[in-house]
Amino acid sequence: MRSVWLSGYAPLVATALIISIVGIGGLAGAQHAQLDDGNATVDVVAPTGDQLAVESGRFTTAADYLRLPDLVVDVSSVSGTPRIHYRQTVPELGIDRQNARLIRREGRIRVPLADVAYPPTGERPEPGEYDGRVLVRVQSFSTDTVVANRSVRIGVPE
């Protein structure tokens, strides 16, 4: 009988109690996972270059990709819950990709951006060089600090 209680009823009771206390009591939420007031010191580790390239897709996708590098930053002096916002734009190609990550602790944070795919034929950019911009910001309800704002060149091969 004791094994039935240990392996059956007790966990049921325990789980129901936890859910009831936490849920009804409104005690849920040990971590803040929403943007709030705050600030942080951010040093951009990558990307460092000012050239982006369109490359052939791998694993027989046949698509070509404008590879957008991940943002890598070292974060220190964190207060509150700000976020790091990463944006890459290439107006002539109609590209505007952005992503953000909440800053919850000091250390290294990586913010990826999805690569831009192009078909092997048809709707592709004309070969040549294009101007783009990389923008990195630390944002919160009380802050909007530009950490990096620089131009990049995108090369589209023949």
Added chain:
Amino acid sequence: MTPPPVRSRFDDSRWLAVVFGDRIGLCVFLVGVLFLALTWRVGFFIVDSRTVANLAASVAGGSLAVVDMPYSLTVGAQPGLVEVGGNYFGRNYGQVYLSVPFVWGFDALESVVPARLLLAGGWSLGVVALGRTAGRVFGRPTLSLAGSLAGVAATAIAVGVLTPVDRFDQPAALLGLQVTSLLVAAAGGTVLYRLLGRLEGTRVAAAGGFGFVLATPIGFWGTIPKRHVFTATLLLLVCLGFAHSRDATDRTRTVGRAVAYGAIGLLASIHAFEAAFVFAVLVPFDVAVHRQATLRSHALVGAVFLVAVTPLLVTNLAIAGDPLGVPRTLPDATAGSTGIPNADVTPETVGGPAGDSTPAVGADGPVGILEPLMGLVATLLWIARYMLDAVVAGLATLQRPQALFHTFVRSGWIPGVRYAVNGWEAVELSMFEAFPLAAPVISAPLLLGADRRNQWREWDVHVVDGLAAGMAAVFVLVYLPRLPLHSMITLRYVVPAMGLVLYLVCRLPPITVALSSHARTTGLAYAVTVVAGGLVFVVAGVSIDPATGEAIQLHGLVGLSAALATAIAVASTTVGGTVRAVAAVLGIAGGATTLFLLSASLWQLQYAPYALDLARLLAESLPPIG
């Protein structure tokens, strides 16, 4: 005196046997639920799910018409919406009806307990139940205790990481749809387990049951509110009922037939045309096998079928004024809009008989019994002719080798597919890439002709095999003219047939011998593939940093390799190859699919918040890839 063994009141309850067959069937169900819950994202993967979700919100509020549109404000962004008399109606009403109780439940409980917490608690209880059940199956109380501790720990962790945003920003209708789909998908595993259990040993049955969710694309679509997992489970239920109808007693034969036809009736309320095809396949088998059935048996089966199709008939009557006027044949409300094109093409839009038209809905004419009767006959003739044309068109597709190659063997970049819909990402996998365990079916002709002195038993082909093969073949044929197509991902139009294919694979003699004699080898190979393969994928992903299409194609290449290895291993048993090798590659092939399911849901396709915060933690622990 030795005390009697401790017994729970459930030991003596018939509910276990009726619903799950036995405790292993319950384990299959629970594993399916727990796995799918980890991959569950509360959001929309395909745009026409918004139509079904809006419909669910409206039906839960008491209206067959789409009057609430919490998920999409514009008509053009809801593919599949039809318009009748100024009102909008949706599709898949049967799926919606099944979901409504859960929608009400989430609505009612949301004000008391946040849905996120509810789901976390439910998952934890599932872990407890699995541990307890597995402990009884294997006779190890420590398993029960471990499951209990794991379940409570999971609750504590979930509560600890629960965010202050503890309510999903999606109303209850989507949650209800998704949880219904999840439960139906998991139930499909149990149905397959019970079906195989009637013909094979426990190990084969269990492998098939677990494999239904873990090793087929069912695991991908299990929580995405499309009709495909419903159809997959119902097709297996048809087979189970038919298998049951082969029993000795009159009563069980009738019950089995009733289950089979009842499943088709339920399917009809989800997709009437798919149900019509399944009906057309079942009837010849039923007639051939049950020639001696009594009139009473036929009447009972007919009554069950009528009850099962009643939701369809009532819905059609309420919407179109015609019990046979299914919503899918009604005017498309999005036609001419600048909204998103309907990517979820269904058979009826391929085109019925040229020059003919569906008997007019609500047509005027002389009042009398002859007019409706003639209308009914005309409708049935139209349906029959449409079905014949669809099968003929499917057979004609067999003369398109390039399309067949891309559909079944290798995807890559497929000419003619509208990749623009998915941002030019090559995310469409072939059958063997997404479902490598299907590969042994191509060895079946070789096995049929093989010397029976080989190391497997004589192949006892059962009539249920014929039914399963027939349904699978018709399903594939009907959709073949449309394939390959965009937004299929894992050939989703054919996903319903994949449960049947897995059943047929598990019936092949080398497979049954391998699973019966070398189950540990299969299990070990599966575990190593998932764990070690997962680590390799993570390392490779970080170093390669693939785009979405590249990652999916990499999975495809791995799946295709596993499929090839499986087919070769099975075929080689005709010339002295070992069944232990078959057991190993089965585990690898299954593991490859599980890896794809986990990778796609936790890593590559993060399109919405996770239902479980545990899953979110897992996903956030993986290195980001672009």
